[in-house]
Amino acid sequence: MATAPTTTRDLGSADCVLDREGLDALVQALRARGRTVVGPTARDGAIVLAELESAAELPYGWGVELEGGHYRVVRREDEAAFAHSAGPQSWKNFLLPERVRQWTADRGPDGEMTVRAERHDPASYAFLGVRPCDLRAIAIQDQVLLGGRHRDDAYGARRTGAFLIAVECVEPGATCFCVSMGTGPAAGPGYDIALTEVLDDAGHRFLARAGTPEGAEVLAGLPQRPADAVTRTAAHEAVEAAAGRMGRTMPSVDLRALLADTLDAERWNDVAARCLTCGNCTMACPTCFCTTTEDVTDLTGDHAERWSRWDSCYDLDFSHLHGGPVRSSGRSRYRQWLTHKLGTWHDQFGSSGCVGCGRCIVWCPVAIDITEEAHALHQEALSKGGPS
Amino acid sequence: MTAVPLPYRVVDTRPETADTVTIRLEPVHETLPSFAPGQFAMVYAFGVGEIPVSVAGILPDGGLLHTIRGVGAVSGALYALRPGATVGMRGPFGTSWDLPLAAGDDLLVVAGGIGLAPLRPLVLAALAAPQAHGRLNVLVGARSPEDLLYRDELDGWARPYRGVAVDRPSAGWKGRVGVVTTLLDEAPFTPAETTAFVCGPEVMIRATARELLHRGVRPDRVLVSLERNMRCATAHCGHCQLGPLLLCRDGPVVGYDRAEPLLAVREL
Structure with missing residues (x-):
């Protein structure tokens, strides 16, 4: 898969400018097409992803203050709609819901078993405000769930029906490191429409470009004006400036090799002493895809259902093998998560599993910082004279 | 074949040891693609759950043998099955012995x-x-x-x-x-x-x-x-x-x- 460029522009399609009314028209146009529009909105002290009935529900004027184990929404002095970075949820909450019924089975009086596959007729989503890191995260989950020998058809049905409106980042958070992971702040491939928010003396507007024929068709139907040089330059400079204001960085080494070479590092003991193995990072991570299965019956015992639900490699049962867990220590479970995310994901699915969104840092109750751990492993490897 | 189990009927059970049995399964309707030695099936005990079990026998008529040690909830339920019972089968999965x-x-x-x-x-x-x-x-x-x-x-x-x-x-x-x-x-x-x-x-x-x-x-x-x-x-x-x-x-x-x-x- 292609790595998203950091600041280059997609020159393949004509761009245009939408104002706030244009954005509202976009939401209405998508709803008129029968789509469920999901986007960010300020609710319960956070920027959450929820169904939007109009663009007025976007978090105009709200920003976020992020740190390890810390998240606050803050009032901004301007009316920017997309000046927040990753929130507690990601698009996987919609594309790979927490619980999904896979099939049902019934046992007849003669003991015959009839199994019925679950029908896949999901909502036709439009996601408004997909950050470039999250756009990449969707592509990564596509590779896991659709790119192998076996396809997850339920995911495939939700995914192919989804219309993606990326919004480039001009306001990175203190926990962001998409530049290190090559996923932002400019939007990489995969969007139907990409927007860049511009807010200056010339007004509040969105530079828009289409990435697919459907995106072009939707854009063409909106009140708009041709892109002008001032808006283009402002958008370009804002994204470029964002690339220079990342709150975090990864060590600039081959992370896959670093993780493969540090399985016995002392640092794992250090982080294990802090890690609560609560699994918050795996729930918040936009690429973590692990699930488990649950088999249930009704009271008659003759109707059974198979459900899948999110699981976490921090759970002791995750690696259970006749008699006990393979990974019983917290050290081994944190190591599993980090080595998978940054290292063995490459072996399994051909890319890194980290997009640099920073959610795992923000939502860790004890503020464990994936970038700090990677730097520490790198330092330990250097001190031992190893590679990397 | 891989997402939703196909019903297979237990047509024979042969005790191997005090806690292990070999069951012979035949498809009720549809047959799974053919297995190679070393590959495994996901075997579903109705309402209890599903476990991976390598094939212990690949029969020319589409039947399969599985040798099951009844130690857990699912393997215990499979161990207790008698001829005539139905299980769910998915597969074949995984790599095989490369003869x-x-x-x-x-x-x-x-x-x-x-x-x-x-x-x-x-x-x-x-x-x-x-x-x-x-x-x-x-x-x-x-x-x-x-x-x-x-x-x-x-x-x-x-x-x-x-x-x-x-x-x-x-x-x-x-x-x-x-x-x-x-x-x-x-x-x-x-x-x-x-x-x-x-x-x-x-x-x-x-x-x-x-x-x-x-x-x-x-x-x-x-x-x-x-x-x-x-x-x-x-x-x-x-x-x-x-x-x-x-x-x-x-x-x-x-x-x-x-x-x-x-x-x-x-x-x-």
Whole structure:
């Protein structure tokens, strides 16, 4: 898969400018097409992803203050709609819901078993405000769930029906490191429409470009004006400036090799002493895809259902093998998560599993910082004279 | 075939040991694609759950044999099934014992406990094509004589060598006592031209592979069958990871050249 460029522009399609009314028209146009529009909105002290009935529900004027184990929404002095970075949820909450019924089975009086596959007729989503890191995260989950020998058809049905409106980042958070992971702040491939928010003396507007024929068709139907040089330059400079204001960085080494070479590092003991193995990072991570299965019956015992639900490699049962867990220590479970995310994901699915969104840092109750751990492993490897 | 189970009927059950049974399954309607020795099915006990079980027999009519030790909730439910009962089956999944890789080689089949079950169809395939390879050696380890599987078949597997070692002999046991690797001295094979197929508890796999490498068998010619927790078998659930491997996809059969460094890391 292609790595998203950091600041280059997609020159393949004509761009245009939408104002706030244009954005509202976009939401209405998508709803008129029968789509469920999901986007960010300020609710319960956070920027959450929820169904939007109009663009007025976007978090105009709200920003976020992020740190390890810390998240606050803050009032901004301007009316920017997309000046927040990753929130507690990601698009996987919609594309790979927490619980999904896979099939049902019934046992007849003669003991015959009839199994019925679950029908896949999901909502036709439009996601408004997909950050470039999250756009990449969707592509990564596509590779896991659709790119192998076996396809997850339920995911495939939700995914192919989804219309993606990326919004480039001009306001990175203190926990962001998409530049290190090559996923932002400019939007990489995969969007139907990409927007860049511009807010200056010339007004509040969105530079828009289409990435697919459907995106072009939707854009063409909106009140708009041709892109002008001032808006283009402002958008370009804002994204470029964002690339220079990342709150975090990864060590600039081959992370896959670093993780493969540090399985016995002392640092794992250090982080294990802090890690609560609560699994918050795996729930918040936009690429973590692990699930488990649950088999249930009704009271008659003759109707059974198979459900899948999110699981976490921090759970002791995750690696259970006749008699006990393979990974019983917290050290081994944190190591599993980090080595998978940054290292063995490459072996399994051909890319890194980290997009640099920073959610795992923000939502860790004890503020464990994936970038700090990677730097520490790198330092330990250097001190031992190893590679990397 | 891989997402939703197909109903299969239990047509025969044969007790192997006090806690282990071999069940013969036939498709009720549709048949799964054909299995290769070493591959596994996800076997569903109605309302209880689903476990990975390697095929112990691949029958020409589409039927399958599974040898099941009733130790957990699902395996216990499968163990208790009687002829006429229906189970759900998904598969085939995973890598197989690569018998063509061993063309011309001596074959060394080393089993520990119920690890003999996934090796049984390999032994039968090798017996059916004796000209394709050198000498067939079958080395079987078990806790006690009472824990031996396929007792009435074992004697027919000596082409030329079949050895059995038990940890705890019982009265009248005349065979070897000790771990399965003690049989290696008796088995006629040329290490540099041998392919080994090893399945059993992980500690037995490591000890056997170490001994084989020591005797000069190439690491990539020591094929081992590994096990981790499996939920989906379609490489989507993440449970069966062993470092870079997803064992439902990249295993269960793995060359020891890849397995050795992974098994050397505690709690990987």
